[in-house]
Amino acid sequence: MSGAATVDSRHRQLGLTDAEYQLIVEKLGREPNEVELAVFSLMWSEHCAYKHSKKLLRTLPTEGPAVVMGPGENAGAVDVGGGLAVAFKVESHNHPSAVEPFQGAATGVGGILRDVFAVGARPIAILDSLRFGELSSQRSRYLLDRAVAGIGHYGNSIGVATVGGDIYFEAPYEHNCLVNAMCLGIAPRERLVRSAAAGVGNHLVLLGALTGRDGIGGASVLASAELGEDEDKRPSVQIGDPFEEKKLLECCLELLDRGLLESLQDLGAAGLSSSSSEMASKGEVGIDIEVDRVPLREPGMEPFEVMVSESQERMLCVVEPARLDDVLAVCARWEVRATPIGSVTDTRRLRVIADGEVLGDMPVGALVDECPLYDLRPELPRVPVYRAPKRTLSQEAPAADALLALLRSPNVASKRWAFEQYDPIVGARTVRRPESADAAVLVLDHDGGEGALAVSIDGSGRRVACEPYTGTVEVVLECAANLACVGAEPLGLTNCLNFGNPEKPRVAWQLSESVRGLGDACRALGIPVVGGNVSLYNEGTEGPIYPTPIVGMVGRLLDPARAAPIGFAAEGDAIALLGPFAPELTGSELAKLWGLDLAPLHPVDLDAQRAALDLVRRGVREGLFRSAHDVSEGGLGCALAECCIEGRIGARIEYYRGAEIGKAPEPHMGWLFGEGPGGVIVSGAPESLQRLAAEAGDVPVLSLGEVGGDALVMAAGAARLSIPVEDLKTAHSQGIPDLLT
Amino acid sequence: MKFGVVRFPGSCDEVDALLACRQFGDAEILWHGDRDLRGADAVVIPGGFSYGDYLRAGAIARFSPVMEAVTEFAREGGPVLGICNGFQVLCEAHLLPGALLPNLGLRFLFRQVELMVENADTPFTRGCVRGDRLSIPVKHTTGRYYAPDRELDRLESAGQVVLRYAPGDNPNGALRDIAGVVNEGGNVMGLMPHPEHAVNALTGPTGGRALFESLAAAEPVPA
Numbered sequence: 001m002s003g004a005a006t007v008d009s010r011h012r013q014l015g016l017t018d019a020e021y022q023l024i025v026e027k028l029g030r031e032p033n034e035v036e037l038a039v040f041s042l043m044w045s046e047h048c049a050y051k052h053s054k055k056l057l058r059t060l061p062t063e064g065p066a067v068v069m070g071p072g073e074n075a076g077a078v079d080v081g082g083g084l085a086v087a088f089k090v091e092s093h094n095h096p097s098a099v100e101p102f103q104g105a106a107t108g109v110g111g112i113l114r115d116v117f118a119v120g121a122r123p124i125a126i127l128d129s130l131r132f133g134e135l136s137s138q139r140s141r142y143l144l145d146r147a148v149a150g151i152g153h154y155g156n157s158i159g160v161a162t163v164g165g166d167i168y169f170e171a172p173y174e175h176n177c178l179v180n181a182m183c184l185g186i187a188p189r190e191r192l193v194r195s196a197a198a199g200v201g202n203h204l205v206l207l208g209a210l211t212g213r214d215g216i217g218g219a220s221v222l223a224s225a226e227l228g229e230d231e232d233k234r235p236s237v238q239i240g241d242p243f244e245e246k247k248l249l250e251c252c253l254e255l256l257d258r259g260l261l262e263s264l265q266d267l268g269a270a271g272l273s274s275s276s277s278e279m280a281s282k283g284e285v286g287i288d289i290e291v292d293r294v295p296l297r298e299p300g301m302e303p304f305e306v307m308v309s310e311s312q313e314r315m316l317c318v319v320e321p322a323r324l325d326d327v328l329a330v331c332a333r334w335e336v337r338a339t340p341i342g343s344v345t346d347t348r349r350l351r352v353i354a355d356g357e358v359l360g361d362m363p364v365g366a367l368v369d370e371c372p373l374y375d376l377r378p379e380l381p382r383v384p385v386y387r388a389p390k391r392t393l394s395q396e397a398p399a400a401d402a403l404l405a406l407l408r409s410p411n412v413a414s415k416r417w418a419f420e421q422y423d424p425i426v427g428a429r430t431v432r433r434p435e436s437a438d439a440a441v442l443v444l445d446h447d448g449g450e451g452a453l454a455v456s457i458d459g460s461g462r463r464v465a466c467e468p469y470t471g472t473v474e475v476v477l478e479c480a481a482n483l484a485c486v487g488a489e490p491l492g493l494t495n496c497l498n499f500g501n502p503e504k505p506r507v508a509w510q511l512s513e514s515v516r517g518l519g520d521a522c523r524a525l526g527i528p529v530v531g532g533n534v535s536l537y538n539e540g541t542e543g544p545i546y547p548t549p550i551v552g553m554v555g556r557l558l559d560p561a562r563a564a565p566i567g568f569a570a571e572g573d574a575i576a577l578l579g580p581f582a583p584e585l586t587g588s589e590l591a592k593l594w595g596l597d598l599a600p601l602h603p604v605d606l607d608a609q610r611a612a613l614d615l616v617r618r619g620v621r622e623g624l625f626r627s628a629h630d631v632s633e634g635g636l637g638c639a640l641a642e643c644c645i646e647g648r649i650g651a652r653i654e655y656y657r658g659a660e661i662g663k664a665p666e667p668h669m670g671w672l673f674g675e676g677p678g679g680v681i682v683s684g685a686p687e688s689l690q691r692l693a694a695e696a697g698d699v700p701v702l703s704l705g706e707v708g709g710d711a712l713v714m715a716a717g718a719a720r721l722s723i724p725v726e727d728l729k730t731a732h733s734q735g736i737p738d739l740l741t
Numbered sequence: 742m743k744f745g746v747v748r749f750p751g752s753c754d755e756v757d758a759l760l761a762c763r764q765f766g767d768a769e770i771l772w773h774g775d776r777d778l779r780g781a782d783a784v785v786i787p788g789g790f791s792y793g794d795y796l797r798a799g800a801i802a803r804f805s806p807v808m809e810a811v812t813e814f815a816r817e818g819g820p821v822l823g824i825c826n827g828f829q830v831l832c833e834a835h836l837l838p839g840a841l842l843p844n845l846g847l848r849f850l851f852r853q854v855e856l857m858v859e860n861a862d863t864p865f866t867r868g869c870v871r872g873d874r875l876s877i878p879v880k881h882t883t884g885r886y887y888a889p890d891r892e893l894d895r896l897e898s899a900g901q902v903v904l905r906y907a908p909g910d911n912p913n914g915a916l917r918d919i920a921g922v923v924n925e926g927g928n929v930m931g932l933m934p935h936p937e938h939a940v941n942a943l944t945g946p947t948g949g950r951a952l953f954e955s956l957a958a959a960e961p962v963p964a
Contacts, residue, residue, distance in 0.1 A: 152849050156880070157790045159753025243751050243793025333774075335750055421849050423880045425938050425945070426788075428757040433945070443943065446760055561943060 010034075014041035020372060027366040035352050035360035038304040040367065042270035043277060046536055049371035052502040053534045056376070056515040064528035066491040068189060074118040074266060075185070076530025077192055078491040080556050082449055085189040087121035090129070090182035090457065090496045090552045092535035096237045097150075097179035101143045105150035105179045106240040110312050112183040113160065114266035117249050118315065120193045120256045121185025124427050125442055126155045127457040128165035128181050129496075129550045130418075133174030134390075135410050135739040140169065143177050144418075145740070150240075151181070152421040157242035158249065161430055162422035163440035165457055169410045172386060172461075175540040180496045182457050182552040186444070191256060195265040196282035197318045197344050202262055204276070204287060204342040205327060208248045208314040212297030214238050215271070215310025244313040251334035252315060260327050262318040271309045273367075275316045276342075277350050281368035286347030292354040293341045303352060303359050318344060378512045379505035384597065385543065386465055391595025399672055399714075400721045402590060403637045404731045406673060411589055412634040413735025431560040436646065438482040438630055439555075441563045452560035454488035456553055460633070461498075461546030463601065463675075466587040468510045470601040472517030472549050477609055477677040479553040480525055481630035484613045485680060486563035487620035488555030492530040493522060495551050500544025502536050510547040511536075518549060524606035525613070527553070557621070564620050564628035564682075567647030573626055573707040574686040575640075575651060576693070578619075579612035580605065580700055581631060583674025589633045590673040602676065608698070609678050615692070615699045616680050624688040631679035637672040639681050640704075641712055641728045650709035650725050655702070672714075683707055742766035742957045745781025747811070747827075749773045749802045753789030754937060758824065761937035761949065765957035773805040783820040783956055784811050786827030788880075788935055798841065798883045799829030808834055820864050820959055821929045822952075825881055828921075828931030837924055837931045838896060839888035844881070845914030851880040853946065855907035856920050856934060860900045863923050865930045868955040875904075875948030877934040879912050884933040886915035886922070893917055899925065904932055 011021040014037065024032055024040050032040060046052055062070045068085045069077040075089040093108025109126060116123045128151055133140035144167070155162045160183070197204075215238035255261050263283070265275045272289060280287040291306045301309075319327050324340065331338035345351075350367060352360035393405050406412050419434040431452060432441040439456040458478045464471030476493070483490055495518065500507040522529055538545045557563060568575070585591045586599045619625050627647065631639040644651055655671075681704070682689070693701040712728060714721040744762035748755045748770050755770060762768035762785060771778060773791075778784060791802035802808065808830070815821045815836050823831035831837040844850055858866055858873040869875075888896065893916060896902055904921035911918045913933070921932030936949025 149848070156849055157751075157753075157793065159789055241793070243790065243795065246753075246790075246793075247750050420851050423849070423851055425851075425878060425880070425935075426753050426757065428760055428938065428941070428944065431943055 010037060011041065015045055016041050020044060023372060027363060027370065033360065035304045035307060036362055038308050039273040039360065039362060042273055042308055043367045044371040047269050048274050050534055051371055052374050052376060052536060053497065054373050056512055057532065059515065060519045060529040061522050062529050064492065067528050067530055068192060069119065069530065071529065071531050074115045074195060076492060076494055077119060078530060078554065079189060080444060080453065080491065081451055082445065083189055084186060084444060085192055086184060086186055086453060086554055087116050087119045087192065088182065088184040088494055088552065088554055089115050089531045090180055090494045090550060091115065091533040092496050092498055093179045093181065094177065094498065094535050094538055097147055098177050100237040101146035102150040103237055103239050105147040106154040107238045107312055108179050108181045109151055109154040110240045110242065110245050111268050112181045113158065113245065114268065114315065116183045116185035117252055118195065118264050118266040120191045121187035122253055123160045123183050123185045124429055125184040125440065125455060126160050126162045126181060127455060127552065128162065129457050129459060130167045131173040131178035131461060131548060132169050134169050134171055137174055140174060141740055147179055148418045148421055154240055154242045156423045158246045159426050161424050161426050163424050163430055163442065164434055164455065167415050167418060168461065170462055170546055171389065172543065172546045175542050176538045176545050178498050178545065178548060180498065180550045182494065184455055184554065193256060193261065193264050194282065195263055195279050197279035197285050197287060198262050198283045199318065199320060200285060200344055200346045201321065202344045203319045203321060203324055203340045204289065204344065205317050205319050206294060206314060206339050206341045207251065207317060207331060207336055209241065209244050209311055210295050210297035211306055211309045212311045213301065213305060213309065216305055216308055238310050238312050240312050247334050247336050248313055248315060251331055251336040255327060255330055260319065260323050260330065262320060264315060264317045267314040267316060269310065271307065273307045277364050277367045279316065280350060280364040286345035286349045286364060287342060288345055288351045288353055289342040290353045293339060295337060295339055303354055307352060376502055376508035376512055377505050378509035380509055381506040385506055386598055388595055388597040389592045393593035395594050399669065400723055402669065402673060403641060403723065405593060406589055406634040406638050407641055407728060407731040408735035409589060409593060410736050410739060412638050414733045415736065416733060417736045432486065432563055437563055437565050438485040439488065441486050441560050443560055450558065452557050454483050454486045454555045454557055456482035457550060459548050459550035461548035462592065463587045464514060464549060465546040466598045467601045468513035468547050469517040470604055472514040473521040473604050474677045475549055475551050476518060476521035476525065478632060479551050480613055481680060483553055483555040484616040485620065485628040485630055486557060487617055488557040489617060490525065490527045490553050490555040493527050493551055493553045494530060495532040495549055496535060498535045498538055498545065498548040498550065500539035507544050514547055514549050521606065525610055562620060562623050564625050565646065566629045566642055567627055568643045568649050568651060568683050568707040569626035569647055571649065571708045573683040574689045575681065575683045575704040575706060576689050577702040577704050578616055578680045578682055578699060579678040580608040581676060581679025583635055583670055583676050585670045585674050588635060588673060588675040590669065604677055612678055612699045615696055619682065619692050624692050625682045625684040627683045629681050631681060633675065635673040635675050636679065643681060644712045644725045645729045645732050648725065649707055650711045650713065651705060651707050652709065653705040653714040655704060743780060743782045744768040744785055745771040745778050746785045746787055747771045747773060747807055749791035749805060751790045751793050752787050754824065754935065755787040755789065758785050758787040758937040761940045761953060764940055765953045771807055773807045776806045776810045778810050778814055783822065784814060786821065786823040786830050788825035788827060791826055791830065799826060799833040802830045803834040812836060815929050818926060818928050820956060822865060822956065823931035824935055824937060825933055828933055829883065831929060831931045836929045837922060838892060839886055839922065841883050842885040842887045843883050844885055849882045850912050851878065852912050853878045854910040854912055854934060856904045856948065857907050859905055860903045862900065863903055863927050863930065864959040865952050865955050866903055868951050868958065874907060875951060876946035877936055877939040877948040878945065879934045881933055884913040884915065886919040896922060903930060
């Protein structure tokens with residue numbers, strides 16, 4: 001049969017293996033037709049089914065006292081007190097952004113916003129984690145420029161504050177940039193909705209934009225395969241319209257406020273196919289979709305195209321017949337298109353209907369829950385996966401030169417160039433703006449009620465590449481330290497695991513070690529994982545990206561006025577280093593500038609780390625510090641410089657580790673610029689820091705010096721390093737702009 | 742004093758403006774499709790991207806029903822404050838002179854800027870003294886104030902330039918560093934910076950308070 005042969009070869013084009021195809025035939029009891037094959041190929045893609053990662057993700061801790069919604073819903077949610085819950089999630093939009101960075105990044109933001117308002121929460125903050133190749137590459141400069149513009153375009157226009165994020169530049173991202181967007185929303189706890197469809201006979205109503213041919217196959221062709229250079233995948237990228245989404249957002253929240261909806265779900269990857277089948281699966285019902293009722297952007301679309309289109313700014317809701325008129329009236333007021341396109345049935349099947357004819361009929365269970373899951377075949381790589389970075393700084397360069405070079409290096413330099421293109425204050429909640437504190441701080445209640453939120457997003461791929469387990473533990477610790485510096489205790493965590501092709505043993509090893517580290521760190525710190533996303537196949541002909549688990553962490557603090565800023569505040573304040581900080585050059589930014597190979601990291605004592613974080617948080621909450629900043633890229637030297645730059649004041653630092661500054665590179669260069677978790681620089685009145693030291697127990701507290709003057713002066717014995725704050729600032733602020741012009 | 746804050750489809754800072762106004766008086770939201778100002782003593786046209794900034798920032802919003810009522814209210818001397826997108830709407834509606842062009846940098850720009858009060862004899866600035874400096878954030882893509890030279894001369898001599906960016910702080914290339922202007926009657930003001938984001942010490946400098954305080958102290962126009 002020639003027809004069967006055509007369909008048969010189609011499945012491989014759509015990304016299904018022969019075995020998977022046979023399984024589909026078994027589940028259906030016959031060959032799938034075009035519509036069914038299109039739906040299955042998306043629902044069984046890595047992007048929708050997590051077939052290479054689900055088994056690993058099940059090992060993560062997901063329970064905690066504050067958890068309201070865990071993994072599986074559109075977004076996770078935690079209780080933040082006062083009857084409020086915060087919903088949040090991070091998601092990737094990597095491949096679309098590599099193909100078309102402006103729209104790819106913009107729709108990444110649009111998609112994560114919909115995830116959050118789909119659970120009934122009003123989005124209040126966006127954070128972005130971006131990874132590009134080195135800025136010496138014209139392509140990387142182009143991707144950075146357009147991705148940042150795209151994020152700003154969507155977030156600014158829809159009126160949700162972009163309050164933080166991070167950007168790193170490393171050669172392995174050259175052909176596969178990463179664009180991860182996180183959104184945070186707030187809702188009265190009882191208004192949170194789940195996506196399970198319910199009520200046989202209820203209407204299925206499609207809200208929002210017209211359905212077009214954009215984004216067809218986005219989840220399978222783009223997101224679940226390596227990026228080749230042979231095909232033009234631009235048509236698979238969606239186009240965003242933030243104005244449409246702004247109306248949709250306000251409309252959905254009003255519909256929920258008025259109790260008019262049974263359930264709500266956003267349309268993301270795989271469009272109507274995944275949203276309807278997931279709603280049906282969770283509600284243990286069936287759904288009939290009449291594709292001929294879906295409003296189209298262009299005539300002549302095939303039924304399968306309607307089912308898999310990833311046109312943006314659409315939501316699907318379930319409405320009781322008696323409430324349909326009210327729903328349509330609210331939508332009309334917001335000028336949002338609303339069309340009944342089907343109904344809830346008791347068949348447990350997803351049926352696609354046009355003009356009364358059934359074009360597709362699939363068991364919901366087979367679509368959503370019965371995709372085969374694969375075990376990874378991890379193998380410790382015997383040869384290095386990554387080449388050493390290109391050397392850009394001599395190992396003979398004196399400490400002062402190294403500090404300035406580090407401050408200028410794009411991974412350490414100020415990201416102000418990007419942040420200035422985002423609106424960080426809309427919504428009137430932002431207490432700490434980007435780069436003024438280690439975590440963003442947002443008030444919970446506009447009317448002066450108690451408490452505030454802190455949020456941070458992190459993930460240093462290079463350190464994870466050095467050693468996936470320890471590197472991932474460090475990512476969680478970095479996020480937790482950022483929260484501690486503003487006095488927040490973590491309530492929950494979301495993550496996006498960006499890795500290469502998991503079918504390759506070395507990537508499988510990175511992924512499984514990383515997830516093991518994530519789980520161990522979360523258990524040790526008592527932080528539940530409430531949601532996440534996986535982005536695999538991030539590799540091209542040059543090999544995989546650095547393994548990049550991005551972690552977004554949300555915490556609560558009591559008094560936002562006490563959230564410590566980064567900058568030193570007052571002449572004469574004492575400076576101390578808290579925590580079990582044991583700096584090493586391995587995997588550091590300086591090692592990168594020196595062109596050193598990646599090498600394993602030292603193990604981390606999680607109990608000691610936790611004790612230090614508790615101490616920092618306690619000190620901030622008690623108002624003992626006037627500044628707090630954790631030591632990360634560029635080590636102690638860069639962290640101190642940042643405290644000076646932000647505070648516009650100098651510091652005099654004296655320390656003794658048996659080394660002189662300004663002569664031989666080792667070992668004092670390691671002390672100055674080595675990296676590792678567990679170090680927080682605090683400043684405050686001398687008596688406050690003395691009090692803290694007295695109560696520190698086993699947590700190391702090292703006195704470093706005092707705030708004052710207009711230069712950062714570091715002395716050890718006869719050697720001195722002295723750089724005017726103005727020069728530090730110039731290096732730090734001009735690092736990125738100088739590379740872009 | 743009762744403030745009415747207009748909400749268009751695509752407005753973003755209307756709740757922020759509402760919260761700011763409530764620190765100084767009563768305030769409520771006015772729906773773009775209504776012609777009723779609900780007894781407001783002052784109207785605020787807030788920031789955001791009304792109608793997605795499609796066609797041109799502010800160009801569609803000016804035709805909404807509520808703007809008919811706002812125009813009439815302004816003609817009768819009622820105070821109207823346009824912030825950012827609101828400034829753009831008021832220029833498009835010809836309630837204010839001049840126009841707002843894309844920033845010289847052609848990018849959206851967020852920045853805390855210093856403003857100088859040029860005219861303290863308006864309902865919006867009477868709580869200030871000429872030369873006062875106010876720290877208020879800007880965030881926009883289309884904020885470069887423009888009018889022909891002769892028009893600018895006329896505005897300056899008539900005292901219609903109310904706020905200027907402090908030297909070195911002009912974020913968008915606005916001609917003559919103009920950040921805010923009033924109409925001839927002095928009762929309609931537009932500015933690119935966001936005073937509603939500068940009223941709460943917890944979230945930043947409070948340079949915007951002076952404008953709201955001045956407005957709240959203004960005499961209501963008899964209906």
